[in-house]
Structures are given as C-alpha cells and as structure tokens.
Amino acid sequence: MSVPAISLESLVSTKSFDQLLTRAKSAGCASSSCGSSAKPDEMDSALWQKISDHPCYSEEAHHYFARMHVAVAPACNIQCNYCNRKYDCANESRPGVVSEKLTPDQALRKVIAVANEVPQLSVLGIAGPGDACYDWDKTKATLERVAREIRDIKLCISTNGLALPDHVAELADMNVDHVTITINMVDPEIGAKIYPWIFYNHRRHTGIDAARILHERQMLGLEMLTARGILTKINSVMIPGVNDEHLIEVNKWVKERGAFLHNVVPLISDPAHGTHFGLTGQRAPTALELKTVQDRLEGGVKLMRHCRQCRADAVGLLGEDRGQEFTIDQVSDDITYDASKRKAYREVVARERGDHVAAKSQAVAAVKAAGSGETLVIAVATKGGGRINEHFGHSKEFQVYEASQGGISFIGHRKVEQYCQGGRGADTTLDGVVAALKGVDIVLCAKIGDCPKDQLAEAGIRAMDVYGYDYIETAIGALYAAEFGSEALAATA
Ligand code: CLF
Ligand code: SF4
Numbered sequence: 001m002s003v004p005a006i007s008l009e010s011l012v013s014t015k016s017f018d019q020l021l022t023r024a025k026s027a028g029c030a031s032s033s034c035g036s037s038a039k040p041d042e043m044d045s046a047l048w049q050k051i052s053d054h055p056c057y058s059e060e061a062h063h064y065f066a067r068m069h070v071a072v073a074p075a076c077n078i079q080c081n082y083c084n085r086k087y088d089c090a091n092e093s094r095p096g097v098v099s100e101k102l103t104p105d106q107a108l109r110k111v112i113a114v115a116n117e118v119p120q121l122s123v124l125g126i127a128g129p130g131d132a133c134y135d136w137d138k139t140k141a142t143l144e145r146v147a148r149e150i151r152d153i154k155l156c157i158s159t160n161g162l163a164l165p166d167h168v169a170e171l172a173d174m175n176v177d178h179v180t181i182t183i184n185m186v187d188p189e190i191g192a193k194i195y196p197w198i199f200y201n202h203r204r205h206t207g208i209d210a211a212r213i214l215h216e217r218q219m220l221g222l223e224m225l226t227a228r229g230i231l232t233k234i235n236s237v238m239i240p241g242v243n244d245e246h247l248i249e250v251n252k253w254v255k256e257r258g259a260f261l262h263n264v265v266p267l268i269s270d271p272a273h274g275t276h277f278g279l280t281g282q283r284a285p286t287a288l289e290l291k292t293v294q295d296r297l298e299g300g301v302k303l304m305r306h307c308r309q310c311r312a313d314a315v316g317l318l319g320e321d322r323g324q325e326f327t328i329d330q331v332s333d334d335i336t337y338d339a340s341k342r343k344a345y346r347e348v349v350a351r352e353r354g355d356h357v358a359a360k361s362q363a364v365a366a367v368k369a370a371g372s373g374e375t376l377v378i379a380v381a382t383k384g385g386g387r388i389n390e391h392f393g394h395s396k397e398f399q400v401y402e403a404s405q406g407g408i409s410f411i412g413h414r415k416v417e418q419y420c421q422g423g424r425g426a427d428t429t430l431d432g433v434v435a436a437l438k439g440v441d442i443v444l445c446a447k448i449g450d451c452p453k454d455q456l457a458e459a460g461i462r463a464m465d466v467y468g469y470d471y472i473e474t475a476i477g478a479l480y481a482a483e484f485g486s487e488a489l490a491a492t493a
Contacts, residue, residue, distance in 0.1 A: 070107035073135030104141035119345030127158035128312035164221030226258030263304035363477025372484035381445035393420025
C-alpha cells in the first residue's frame with residue numbers, strides 16, 4: 001500500500017492523531033503487516049467486515065474510529081424510571097444537556113460536515129433523545145439520505161424494542177446492520193419497577209402488563225434481527241437492588257436469541273435530572289459493583305466494557321465529544337461531501353492497525369510467559385491510536401487495563417476533570433483525579449510533572465512517562481514481565 005500523497009497531518013483537524021500518523025509514515029512498507037486489515041484469525045470475514053470499523057462493536061476499533069449521533073427522533077413510546085424527557089435519552093446518552101433536535105435534512109448536512117472534517121468517522125447512530133423505531137419516519141428518512149450521500153458509512157440505531165418488530169424488514173433493506181436494544185429485564189415483575197407505562201396498540205398499558213408486552217416485543221425483535229444477520233447489542237442499565245442480580249438471567253435469554261454483545265451500563269441517578277429514580281433516592285452502582293456483575297457475565301454473550309454512555313448528539317471518538325464544533329448553525333446550507341480525508345485516513349489506519357495487532361500479541365505472550373498469578377491494574381492516558389500519547393494533565397479520562405495470567409484486557413475507563421488548564425495544575429482538581437484512580441497500580445502517560453507524580457505516589461500509584469508514544473499493550477507487557485517475570489523473581493530471591 002502506498003503512502004497517500006497528501007499531507008497526513010492535514011487529515012485530522014485536532015492533534016489527536018499526529019503521533020499515529022507520523023509513526024505510520026515512518027514505518028513505511030518495511031512492516032511485516034503492511035496493509036493488513038488486522039482481522040483476528042478466528043473471526044469470520046463477513047463478521048469482521050461488519051465490526052472492523054465500528055467503535056462500539058469492536059474494542060480495538062474504538063482506538064481508531066468515531067461515531068456521531070443525530071438527534072432526529074425525539075418521540076418515545078415508553079417511560080423509563082431513569083429518564084426525564086427534558087434531557088437526553090438514557091438508553092445511549094448521559095442525561096443533563098438537551099440535545100439539538102434536527103430534521104432529516106439538517107441531519108444530512110451535519111453528517112456531511114462531520115465526515116469532511118473528522119476522518120475517523122465511520123458510524124452514524126440514531127440514539128435518542130426518544131426512540132428511533134417509534135419516531136420511525138424521521139429515522140428512516142435520515143438513514144436513507146445519509147446512505148445515499150456517504151455510501152461507506154455504517155448505520156446504527158438504538159431502541160427500547162417496543163416498536164422494533166414493525167421495522168426489522170426495513171432496517172434490513174436499508175443495510176442497517178447494527179441495532180442496540182435496551183433490555184433491562186426478562187421478568188415482567190422486575191420490569192414493572194423500571195417502566196411505569198408503555199404506549200402500545202393505541203393505548204397506554206401500566207404495571208406488569210406493560211412490562212410483559214415490552215419484554216415480548218424485545219425478544220421478538222431480537223429474534224427477527226438475528227434471523228436477518230443484523231448484529232444486535234443489548235444495553236442493560238444496572239439498577240442496584242432492582243435488576244443487578246437479574247442481569248445474569250437477561251444475559252442468558254439474549255444469548256439464546258443470538259445477541260452479539262452485552263453492554264451493562266451503570267444507572268445515572270441524580271435528583272437534578274428530575275427522573276423518578278433520581279427523585280426517589282435510587283442509587284447508582286459503584287464502579288466495583290458494575291465490574292463484579294460484568295465479571296460474573298463472562299462466558300455468556302461477549303461483553304462490551306468500553307461504552308462511554310454517549311450523548312444523543314455526540315460526535316467523535318468514544319470518550320471525546322466534538323458536538324459543539326458542528327452545531328447546525330455552523331453548517332453551510334449547500335455543503336457537499338468530500339471523501340478524500342476519510343479515504344486517506346483509512347489507508348494509514350489499515351497499516352498502523354496491523355502493526356498494533358502484532359505488537360499486542362507479542363505483549364500478551366510476554367505477560368503469559370511470566371507465569372505469574374499476580375494482577376496489575378494500569379490506567380493509560382491516550383488520545384487514540386492505541387498509544388500512550390496524552391499528557392497526564394490533559395486527560396479527561398483514563399483507559400484502564402488489567403494484566404494477569406490470562407493476558408491483557410481493557411476493563412473500563414475513569415472519567416476525570418482535566419487537571420492542567422492554561423499551563424497550570426489546580427490542587428483540588430488533582431485530589432479528584434487521584435481519587436478517581438483508586439485501585440490502579442500504575443499510570444502511563446506521555447508526560448507528567450513531579451507534583452502530580454509525587455501525589456500519586458503518596459496514594460500508592462506509580463506514574464511514568466518513559467513509555468510515551470508506545471503502544472499501550474507493549475508498555476504493559478514490558479512492565480508486567482519486569483515486575484513478575486522469572487528474571488524479576490530471580491532477582492528478588
Ligand atoms: Fe451510537 Fe450506540 Fe450505535 Fe455506538 S453509541 S447508537 S452502538 S454508534 Fe457506543 Fe455510545 Fe455506548 Fe452507545 S459508546 S452509548 S454503545
Ligand atoms: Fe427515555 Fe429512552 Fe426510556 Fe424513552 S426509551 S423513556 S427516551 S430512556
């Protein structure tokens with residue numbers, strides 16, 4: 001594969017990928033994996049095609065590819081106790097800020113504007129603030145218009161499932177091959193504690209009757225999607241004391257019906273959002289409770305652990321929100337699609353990704369070869385590309401990995417307030433960052449000053465920037481081997 005003739009740095013409008021692109025250029029074609037699409041050996045090619053550039057369906061892809069949501073479908077046919085419709089849909093978003101609602105034509109213009117400027121863009125999702133299948137005409141018009149204009153963009157929707165069975169055939173016709181259903185229960189008695197009412201067949205249903213209808217429609221919709229080869233992700237909102245234990249059962253049911261991924265997200269419950277749960281004191285799960293349930297679900301439907309509970313109008317890599325750069329008032333009326341940046345970016349990523357996969361498997365082998373029963377928890381400051389390429393003080397989130405006998409796994413993320421603003425760090429902010437990193441053994445970043453390093457050390461967390469710009473797994477593999485490998489153990493004997 002040849003290096004694109006245009007300036008690679010000019011492909012991205014932020015500096016997020018400068019390092020990735022620079023390294024990809026310097027690697028040239030000497031790399032053994034040049035041009036590799038990095039398909040895992042055990043994965044069917046057709047399946048790989050579907051997930052390889054979907055940041056939610058592939059943890060690996062989320063280092064490289066971005067999604068955007070357009071809030072075209074504000075109407076909803078059910079009431080969830082964790083939702084206040086004045087705010088974004090809690091199915092797929094973080095409540096708190098009202099989304100910019102768009103018409104399908106406005107949505108098309110916005111998608112073109114983002115595609116022209118954000119080369120990482122690979123997926124358009126419709127995920128609130130209402131239900132994509134209930135507000136169907138707007139959803140359909142938007143997906144059709146965008147697919148006509150940008151032929152290689154993946155289309156994705158999120159739904160509560162009640163109206164889903166009515167639209168599965170049309171979704172298949174429109175080549176929508178990723179659908180998320182939010183399924184919080186398979187037992188209507190539990191459902192009645194989550195959903196006070198639904199609107200179905202022209203009338204309102206309440207209590208167990210409502211939950212039973214919703215459950216039946218969700219299962220039917222999932223079965224219909226599976227029968228058409230559409231990949232289905234199940235989102236479950238974990239509500240302590242209501243459905244936390246029950247999620248084991250939910251996982252079993254959706255596995256039997258062909259779900260591809262299960263994404264357990266924590267309830268967001270804040271009285272300020274005005275939701276029933278927020279106002280009645282229903283608490284959210286702790287990070288440890290969430291992880292415990294996720295760990296218990298291992299062995300069932302494959303788990304998604306890198307969800308960021310996006311806004312209904314999110315734009316960018318997961319964990320990044322560039323929505324404010326693309327509000328509709330900033331988009332020209334007669335904008336036209338320019339594919340050049342996305343095309344050039346994909347060529348570079350294909351090469352870089354092959355190298356990353358090879359580096360990752362070497363690192364995993366090094367961890368396994370150490371033969372240790374110890375576990376290391378490592379938090380990484382990254383701007384994407386699978387590399388340690390963010391300064392500690394600029395991070396708004398840390399990606400968390402676990403290295404153990406089983407290899408190296410991404411286990412989640414910790415959101416923090418950016419410590420360094422305008423070149424100076426604030427002590428109170430640093431306290432919050434250190435608290436958010438509780439339980440982490442090592443922090444890896446591109447750069448860190450003495451002050452935060454010392455404060456982290458006081459909390460028992462080692463911070464280092466010697467692995468700056470390396471692949472995340474390469475650094476973790478080296479650290480683990482140095483700490484627990486046979487040579488390290490021999491040295492301490
Ligand atoms: Fe959007 Fe959802 Fe499609 Fe992704 S988000 S509609 S599947 S393109 Fe992804 Fe965001 Fe989590 Fe959703 S990180 S909230 S899972
Ligand atoms: Fe709110 Fe979404 Fe539930 Fe509808 S499906 S009530 S918009 S969280």
